[in-house]
Amino acid sequence: GDSVTQTEGPVTVSESESLIINCTYSATSIAYPNLFWYVRYPGEGLQLLLKVITAGQKGSSRGFEATYNKETTSFHLQKASVQESDSAVYYCALGPWSGTYQRFGTGTKLQVVP
Amino acid sequence: EAAVTQSPRNKVAVTGGKVTLSCNQTNNHNNMYWYRQDTGHGLRLIHYSYGAGSTEKGDIPDGYKASRPSQENFSLILELATPSQTSVYFCASGDEGNNQAPLFGEGTRLSVL
Numbered sequence: 195g196d197s198v199t200q201t202e203g204p205v206t207v208s209e210s211e212s213l214i215i216n217c218t219y220s221a222t223s224i225a226y227p228n229l230f231w232y233v234r235y236p237g238e239g240l241q242l243l244l245k246v247i248t249a250g251q252k253g254s255s256r257g258f259e260a261t262y263n264k265e266t267t268s269f270h271l272q273k274a275s276v277q278e279s280d281s282a283v284y285y286c287a288l289g290p291w292s293g294t295y296q297r298f299g300t301g302t303k304l305q306v307v308p
Numbered sequence: 309e310a311a312v313t314q315s316p317r318n319k320v321a322v323t324g325g326k327v328t329l330s331c332n333q334t335n336n337h338n339n340m341y342w343y344r345q346d347t348g349h350g351l352r353l354i355h356y357s358y359g360a361g362s363t364e365k366g367d368i369p370d371g372y373k374a375s376r377p378s379q380e381n382f383s384l385i386l387e388l389a390t391p392s393q394t395s396v397y398f399c400a401s402g403d404e405g406n407n408q409a410p411l412f413g414e415g416t417r418l419s420v421l
Contacts, residue, residue, distance in 0.1 A: 198350065230409055239312070240351075240398065240412035247407050285350065291339070291408050294366050298343075298350030 196221045200286045200299035207276050207306050215271040215302045217260075217286035228289035229262050229269040234301075235282045243271075243284070276306045311335070314399050314413035321420050327386040329416050331399030339402045340382040341410060342366070342374060344395040351398060357382055389420045 200217045207213050221227040231243040231253075244253035249264040260271045269286060286299040312333045321327045333340065338359045343351040353366030355374035363374040371393060373385040382401075386393055396417050402410030 228407065232412070237414075239314075239414035240400075242409045242411075245407075245409050287350075289409075291341075291402050291410055293364070294353055294356075296353070298352075300348060300350050301345075 196223055196227070196288060196295070196297055198286050198288050198297050198299040200284075201302045203283075203301070203303035205302055205304050207304065209278055209306055209308050210275045213271075213273045213276045213280075213304070215284055215286075215304070217269045217271065217299060219267050219269065219286075219288050219297075221267070221288060224290075224295070226264070229260070230287040230289060231258070231260055231269075231271050232285040232287060232298075233282045234285070240285065245289075276304075278306045278308065280304060281306045312399055312401050312411050312413040314397075314416050317414065317416060319416060319418045321386075321389045321418065323390060323420060325389050327389050327393075327418065327420075329384040329386075329397055329399075329418070331382045331384075331401075331413060332380050333382075333399075333401035333411070334380065335401050335411060336379065337401035337403055337411075338379070339404065339408075339410070340376065341400040341402070342372075342382070342384045343398045343400070344368070344393075345398060345415075346395050354384065354397075391420045394418060394420045 232240040244255040246253040246262040252261040288297040357376040399413040400410035402408040
């Protein structure tokens, strides 16, 4: 079935360093799935970080970027310079949210240290 | 402000007991979802609903029931709780349409002893 695989955490990065969290997907039942990054800060629920519904497009939010690459079936999350406040768990997800189709990755815990 | 509120936030239950997790949304969304999240797994869909009176089975419905008495409320019911149902549960609501990105609640941490 369709699935999402992402970087296994935890990932520790020093403040002001760059970050990449890998996400690859397998979508056999839908030709052009929607792709999402959600973030869960400590003590909070999941929040949408960014979404891209068109292959080849890039989404960005709060300094994070991800490009929907259909050729490599990837949607890697990147940030040029992380801050301590970016410490959270990041989830890559595959949509659309239609019936039971959607799929989540296992989540990547990011810890940013001073 | 759009919101999804879950209660309780934390729950300890005994094996064989009945547990009800509640979810309320103020977004006027038709669709609502219940997920559980366990270490080593992504969020997994338990039940979902298309509107008041509707409940549908997700990927892992065994041992769970759901109830959608109104547009705003969606409950997850464990009639006979088991230790394997110890997990973090998330509720979400979303609009119809292929581009929707659901809004999530803060989660309920359930421990079944």
